Every structure is written in C-alpha cells, then in structure tokens.
Amino acid sequence: MLLIIEKETLLELARLVGGEEAAKVMRLLISKPGVVDEVIAGKLGMDVREVRKMLHKLNSIGILYYELARDKKTDHRIFKWYVQDEQATGFIISNMQKIKERLIEKLRSEENNQFYWCGTLGHPRLLFDQAMEQLFRCPVCKRPIEPHENKDLVESLKLKIEEIEKALSEMIEARKPEIAEKAE
C-alpha cells in the first residue's frame, strides 16, 4: 500500500514551521509543482526574499525539494520547487521528532527558570545570573529588566508540542501498512 500524506497534514506541517505564510506557499506548491520563487512571490503578493526564506525553511525539514535549472532568457540559475513525495515521510518524521525534542527542551527551560526581560521583542531574556551581571538592565536598550511572566509562552509551547505529536501520530499511522509489508 502506498503512503499518501494528506494535503492537510502537509499544510499543517508548513504552518508549524513557518506560520500562515508558509502554509500559503505550500498550498500553491501542491497545486503548481515546479513553480519558481519569483512566481510564488507574485502570486501570493509576498516579498521574494521572504518566500525564499520560507522555501528554505520548509526544505530544511524535508517537505520540499528543488531542481536547479537555467532561465532560458537571462541564463540565471533558477530553483524549481516541488513538494516531497511519499518516500520522504521517514525523513520528515525524524525531522519533526527533532523539532519536537527542541520544543520540549525549551518548554522545560521555560518552566524551570526565571527569566528577566525589558519587554521589547527581539531583546534577550536573561537568566538570574546573567541579569545580575548586567545590573538588571537590558544589554541592548539599557532599560530595567524585570521577571518575565512566561505563562503564555509556556502555554503556546505546550500547544505546539501537542500539534506536532498529533501530526506525527497521523504520519506514523499512515506508514504502518508499508512497514507491515516489509516485515513479511
């Protein structure tokens, strides 16, 4: 029996990795295999650099692959993007497991530590020792840093881990018949 990853599972994976934008890119790739980044950007009204970043992110977890070609008019290298086929599921599963482990590590660190933060996104959150070294000021903006209430972050990490577990169990479930055949 051939394994078919549900379209919804692929979109869900893309969403987990790169948010709603990544899911849009994925949806387009499912309907138009071999499409190039500029065309994706044009069709979705996205910045082409943003699209490339998204494609490489999705490629890094094994959902996509590309073919290098040359533009006949400009002779520039172009990347044609495709959604990975069934054989890649094993690879995707192991990557998803790695992502899950990283998230669990992050969750533990969030649950077991008190972080100090100035409240500005992108500025570092420091552990107590680091905060003391900085005299309880943000190393970037020099504003006072305070204990960060991370309950929302903890909740969203838990949710993300749950989502990955769900996607993983669906994929593993879908693979079972194939494994059973090999065992015979």
Ligand SMILES: [Zn+2]
């Ligand atoms: Zn700051």
